[in-house]
Amino acid sequence: MARNDTFTGSPRKPTRPTRPRYLPPHLRPQNAGSVFPDTDTPEFTRSRSNRFNSPRPARPTGGGRGRGRGPRITVTITNRQNANWVSNEKFDELDVTDDSSEVTNGINFDAYEDIPVQATGENIPAPVKAFEEIDLGDALKQNIKRCKFLKPTPIQRHAIPVTVAGRDLMACAQTGSGKTAAFCFPIIRGVLKRRFSPAGRGGRALACPLALILSPTRELSCQIYEEAKKFAHGTGVKLAVAYGGTPIAQQLRNLEKGVDILVATPGRLVDMIERERLSLRMIKYLTLDEADRMLDMGFEQQIRKIVEQMDMPPPGRRQTMLFSATFPNNIQRMAADFLSNYVFLAIGRVGSSTGLIVQRVELVEDMAKRTHLLDLLSAQWSNGTCTKHALTLIFVETKRGANELESWLSRKGFPAVAIHGDKIQMEREQALRSFKSGATPILVATDVASRGLDIPHVAHVINFDLPRNIDDYVHRIGRTGRAGKCGLATAFFSEKNMSLAKSLTELMMEANQEVPSWLSQYADAENYSFSGGGRDKGRFGGYDFRKGSPSRSESNYYSRGSYNDYSPVPSIGDYHAAAAASTSDGFYNDHCSTSANADYWVDNSNASLYAAGPHQYFNSYETVVASGWE
Numbered sequence: 370m371a372r373n374d375t376f377t378g379s380p381r382k383p384t385r386p387t388r389p390r391y392l393p394p395h396l397r398p399q400n401a402g403s404v405f406p407d408t409d410t411p412e413f414t415r416s417r418s419n420r421f422n423s424p425r426p427a428r429p430t431g432g433g434r435g436r437g438r439g440p441r442i443t444v445t446i447t448n449r450q451n452a453n454w455v456s457n458e459k460f461d462e463l464d465v466t467d468d469s470s471e472v473t474n475g476i477n478f479d480a481y482e483d484i485p486v487q488a489t490g491e492n493i494p495a496p497v498k499a500f501e502e503i504d505l506g507d508a509l510k511q512n513i514k515r516c517k518f519l520k521p522t523p524i525q526r527h528a529i530p531v532t533v534a535g536r537d538l539m540a541c542a543q544t545g546s547g548k549t550a551a552f553c554f555p556i557i558r559g560v561l562k563r564r565f566s567p568a569g570r571g572g573r574a575l576a577c578p579l580a581l582i583l584s585p586t587r588e589l590s591c592q593i594y595e596e597a598k599k600f601a602h603g604t605g606v607k608l609a610v611a612y613g614g615t616p617i618a619q620q621l622r623n624l625e626k627g628v629d630i631l632v633a634t635p636g637r638l639v640d641m642i643e644r645e646r647l648s649l650r651m652i653k654y655l656t657l658d659e660a661d662r663m664l665d666m667g668f669e670q671q672i673r674k675i676v677e678q679m680d681m682p683p684p685g686r687r688q689t690m691l692f693s694a695t696f697p698n699n700i701q702r703m704a705a706d707f708l709s710n711y712v713f714l715a716i717g718r719v720g721s722s723t724g725l726i727v728q729r730v731e732l733v734e735d736m737a738k739r740t741h742l743l744d745l746l747s748a749q750w751s752n753g754t755c756t757k758h759a760l761t762l763i764f765v766e767t768k769r770g771a772n773e774l775e776s777w778l779s780r781k782g783f784p785a786v787a788i789h790g791d792k793i794q795m796e797r798e799q800a801l802r803s804f805k806s807g808a809t810p811i812l813v814a815t816d817v818a819s820r821g822l823d824i825p826h827v828a829h830v831i832n833f834d835l836p837r838n839i840d841d842y843v844h845r846i847g848r849t850g851r852a853g854k855c856g857l858a859t860a861f862f863s864e865k866n867m868s869l870a871k872s873l874t875e876l877m878m879e880a881n882q883e884v885p886s887w888l889s890q891y892a893d894a895e896n897y898s899f900s901g902g903g904r905d906k907g908r909f910g911g912y913d914f915r916k917g918s919p920s921r922s923e924s925n926y927y928s929r930g931s932y933n934d935y936s937p938v939p940s941i942g943d944y945h946a947a948a949a950a951s952t953s954d955g956f957y958n959d960h961c962s963t964s965a966n967a968d969y970w971v972d973n974s975n976a977s978l979y980a981a982g983p984h985q986y987f988n989s990y991e992t993v994v995a996s997g998w999e
């Protein structure tokens with residue numbers, strides 16, 4: 370924090386000595402005392418210290434603190450006697466952006482109609498076009514309006530009717546496309562309908578929630594909890610969150626107060642069950658967010674224990690929802706154990722890397738990465754595109770690497786903070802807060818921050834070290850380009866990453882990105898050697914593994930947003946399968962026409978971004994920031 374105090378010129382006393390900041394000669398502007406001169410202004414200092422000193426926004430403005438994208442507006446409440454005032458006031462405390470301009474500015478809902486959708490399973494409930502079409506209850510609907518969710522996103526349009534109808538679901542949709550609400554709304558609705566049932570709920574010492582939402586990281590669990598709290602505001606539905614790294618006592622006390630919906634990470638959940646403070650016997654709704662991660666080798670045992678070996682009702686007696694942006698076939702197969710007569714939904718164009726994210730891959734030797742990063746950040750700075758409203762998230766491979774890069778960047782005058790699994794929870798939370806607020810506009814992270822986190826204003830994701838697995842890449846770059854906004858992702862590709870060349874090339878091609886010729890050559894070479902890190906055939910957005918390779922006759926429906934449109938618009942899975950089988954049923958042609966219509970949920974005002982060639986790199990970046998983020 371001391372470093373950031375220096376950077377912003379905050380009058381607060383630093384808690385530890387300020388590090389001297391070196392400014393490389395090539396970065397020295399004529400009269401700058403900071404690498405980020407705009408944040409040195411008294412105005413920024415003032416607003417930042419306000420934010421830190423007061424945990425809540427000043428009233429009677431309606432502007433929330435947090436997750437907003439774009440400038441906030443001040444809503445003056447003219448009638449404080451209004452019956453809604455108290456309720457609205459409390460809602461504001463829940464970190465809701467009250468920027469009425471942002472929804473229409475940032476998200477182009479018209480582009481929804483072009484989204485390719487695949488749904489398989491028996492008797493699939495029809496999708497809806499508006500939240501009003503679903504019986505969600507008045508209180509929940511009011512909260513949806515307060516959140517400025519004017520229209521459901523494609524995953525919400527298709528998934529909510531399925532789960533409201535009581536069906537199990539395996540859903541695959543692009544990063545940042547609104548999956549959280551897609552599982553929260555039906556759960557809250559269901560809990561509201563059930564919670565007054567006379568069935569015993571355990572009593573004070575034993576908490577028996579009706580719904581359990583599991584996620585792989587503490588930060589993601591907290592985020593889902595905060596989001597669900599907004600949706601459940603004023604409904605009487607009780608929520609609690611349980612995650613490791615913090616004392617369990619307070620979390621147990623919260624459970625004692627009663628809990629309908631519990632959001633948890635697996636480890637802490639098991640701990641609570643083993644202490645006999647929590648029982649899963651009343652669970653009616655089970656959600657695994659980032660389900661493929663939850664069922665991969667790292668978590669599978671724990672999840673099986675929770676779902677199969679504790680007292681949770683079996684499939685059929687509970688409703689199970691699995692959500693992710695990626696769903697490899699082997700994981701789908703395993704996940705099927707947890708489901709009963711489920712609907713499979715794949716929503717999104719190709720790959721989970723939406724056209725919203727401009728992807729760049731640069732060939733950089735390991736030894737040269739730091740210099741290259743410095744050049745990149747310097748260029749951003751000179752373009753004014755590394756500010757509190759255009760954050761940069763840098764992924765590295767190891768915890769040690771994260772610490773080292775954080776220190777090095779700070780020494781070079783770039784305010785950075787690191788997050789990784791070896792930091793204590795308080796440090797992790799502080800780092801994230803500082804990054805989100807823009808006080809520290811660069812976050813260096815391991816994969817602990819790669820999934821699910823919805824941080825407004827992340828304009829640039831840099832894969833300083835590429836991950837080993839293409840799915841991790843998809844999730845990492847998905848921290849930008851969210852909710853209809855544009856973003857930029859840059860990857861440093863070195864010799865170590867050869868095994869990723871093929872899958873990366875495929876992914877970029879699918880997302881209409883410019884693939885450097887050297888990368889294509891590596892990908893070709895990889896074809897002749899091995900295919901480690903490659904994608905399963907027909908995987909993302911993929912097809913239901915129960916059906917094998919997709920074909921028109923097998924699938925229940927393919928559509929572009931409209932349920933009645935049965936035209937076979939393929940997803941990436943279809944694309945691969947079609948390529949592999951050289952089918953003649955028009956997949957390729959259809960795919961091409963889909964590609965031409967590439968803008969899923971795209972802010973069309975950023976069209977120039979997509980036309981930008983390699984030499985327009987920073988110009989295009991500027992476009993992202995100018996029109997997409999601020």
Ligand SMILES: Nc1ncnc2c1ncn2[C@@H]1O[C@H](COP(=O)(O)OP(=O)(O)OP(=O)(O)O)[C@@H](O)[C@H]1O
Nearest residue numbers: 518520521522544545546547548549694821823852
């Ligand atoms: N219907 C909607 N209208 C407007 N904004 C929405 C809507 N649904 C979701 N959002 C916003 O979109 C953003 C991304 O949503 P969310 O975090 O649920 O994405 P996700 O699909 O879970 O992403 P990831 O795959 O990275 O976990 C959030 O800020 C959320 O508030």
